[in-house]
């Protein structure tokens with residue numbers, strides 16, 4: 001998989017890809033992530049990427065031309081499955097979207113800034129608009145990092161244990177059950193006895209029940225879907 005990220009702040013975005021699972025995924029060539037500085041696609045000496053709104057109103061708007069030049073240059077080299085725009089008014093990121101996107105070959109992610117992009121960018125280039133939640137960030141970069149993390153960990157081979165992504169919270173619309181590790185007892189706090197029974201069908205059933213209970217208590221909306 002190849003991800004091209006278009007941003008005015010590439011330095012803000014790089015560090016999540018330089019550690020842990022994302023770093024290993026890149027080093028193992030399971031994913032390529034490329035950053036494109038929108039200012040490299042400007043034609044004036046100030047390298048302007050934004051301007052004031054037509055019709056008046058506070059806040060700057062990202063101009064169509066640098067974005068067109070950047071996306072068109074990328075599209076000349078390969079076909080893209082999706083051109084995603086990170087924006088608070090997009091569809092809210094859910095596990096299902098990450099699952100779908102992890103199966104794509106090439107995607108572009110455009111990070112918005114200021115008031116956002118000129119509507120013509122959205123009308124003519126963007127195939128999908130994603131929000132990471134109902135709050136407004138200063139730009140799309142942190143949202144893009146969240147989206148990439150959610151996608152990349154699902155690519156086969158990225159997680160050491162192939163099954164572990166399948167037992168995450170939200171796969172199957174259920175939260176994950178409680179988990180325990182050593183020591184068996186700490187300050188008198190015990191691990192449920194059943195987990196030492198060796199009765200794996202029973203343990204599996206307990207985990208399913210716990211996941212269901214936890215979901216019912218914390219996120220009943222997930223059970224309605």
Ligand code: ADE
Pocket residue numbers: 086087088112130131132133134135136137138139140143
């Ligand atoms: N840009 C600004 N706020 C955002 C959000 N909540 N999700 C994605 N991109 C954003």
